[in-house]
Amino acid sequence: MRWRENGRNRSKSFTSKADAQRFEGDVRRSRELGRPLDIDRGKELLSEFVETWWRRHVVPNLAKNTRDSYGPTWEKHIRRRLGGYRLRDITPGIVDQFKADLITAGAGPSVVHKALVILSGMFTCAVKWDHVERNPVDAIKVPTPKRARYVRPLPPATVEALRGQLLVQGRLLDATLVSVLAYAGLRPEEARALQ
Template structure:
C-alpha cells in the first residue's frame, strides 16, 4: 500500500491511494488532499490487517443503490401502501435527482443542508421538504446498521417541523347538523352516520372507513385500524384506543345498520364489501361530503375538520388535554398545541353537556 502524488492539469496535484484487494487485484482511489489520502490509507491498512476486506469498499455505492436496499428491507415490510407512495414521490421528484448518484460515504451534513436549501429555493412546501429529509435519514440509518457507513449525515441537521399557518376553526354542531340534515333529505343515511361518527367520536376519516361492526358497542367503540388505498392498516399513532359513544352517534349508527342490513364486516364498506380505495374516498368526498358542506356555506370544511369539532366539544365540556388526547388518539402536547386557543376561549365559560348540545343543534336543524 502507498500514497502517490500525481500532477494534474494546470499544476494541480491529486493523491492516489493504491493497494491490492483480497484476490490480488490492484485498486486505486484518488483524493484532492494529502490529508484525505493518508486517512484513507490508514483505514485500508487497518481493514486489511483485520481481514475485513469487505468493508474497504463500504459506502462507495451510490445513494440510489442504498435506497433499493432500504426499500426492500424496510418499506416493503413495515410501511403502508399510502406511505410508500409518499416515499416514492420524495425519492423520484426530489432526492434521487439531487443526490442519487453520490456515494453514500461522501454525503456530509453540508450536502444535507444544501439539499434543504435547494428544496426551499425550488418552492417545495415545508411538509414535503421535511418528508424528503426524513426519507434520506432513514436510508442513511439503514446503511449505518448494515455497516456501509459509520454515521448518519442527517443527524446533525435540524429538520423543522411543519407548523400550522392558521388556527384550527372547528365547525359548530349547528353547522354539522345542517350538513347531516341535507344528507338525510337526499336519502343518504350512510353519510349522516359518517358525519356524526367523525364529529362526535373524533375518528379520522381513515379510521371511520376502517371501522367494523364488531368494534361498535353500546357505549363505546374500539378504534384499531386505519385505511390505506383499499387496505386496513394501523392507526396513525399505531395504537388501539377506545372512544366513548354518545347517544346521538349510537342512534345514527343503528339507523345506518338497519338501513344497510349490516350485521358484520365493515360499517362503511364499498358496494362489494371491501375497504374504500383512495379513488372511492375522493369520489365520496366530491359527490357526497362537499355538496352538503356547500349547502350550509361550509365549503372550507373537510372530513378531517369534523375531528376538530369533537375536540372543541370536549374542551367546552371541561376535559383536560390529557383526557382529550386519550380519547382522540393524540399526545397531550399535540392537543395543547393545536387547541390552545380553544382552551383559552372556553376557560371561564359555562361547561356544556356534549349530548345536550348535539340534541339542541339537531332540533334546530330539523325545525
C-alpha cells in the first residue's frame, strides 16, 4: 500500500489483500475527516509513556500524598508486568490478565484497585493526548476495596457529654475539636492538618 502523508511518500506492506484494503480505507477516512494518519501512534512503551504522564498530569494535578502512593504501586506491580508493552498493544484482555495475575500473586483488593486506577488514569491521558484510540481499562471491572473495619460513630448524647466535660474544664479548643471530629466526620489526620 502506498500513500502520501505530510508531503512525503509512505508505504506499508501487508501479507493479505484484505488487511491492505482495510488500511487503505483508514487512509481515505483520515483524509475525509481531515486528521492525520499516524501509523506510529501508540508505538511507545508504557514504561516510556509513564514519564510523560507523570510530568504532564500527575505532578501538576495530584496531591503529594497521592503521588507518593502511585510511585511504589507503579514500580512494584505495573512496570514489571506491563511496562514492556506498546501502548497500542495493551488490550482489555491484557488488562484483565494483569488483574488476574495481581490477585493470584496475593495482592489485596486495595492494591488491585489502585493499580487499575493508575493504569486507567494513564490511558485516559493517552486518549486525550492522541497516543491511543481508547482506554482498555474501561472494559474491566475495577474492584472496590472493602473497608477494613466498620466505623461506628458516637451517638450525639455521648459527644455532647464529652464536650460538656471539656467545657467545664475550660478546654474550649478541645471541645471544638471533638465537635468537628464527631459532626463533620473528619479523620484524625485531617483534623491535625486544619489551621
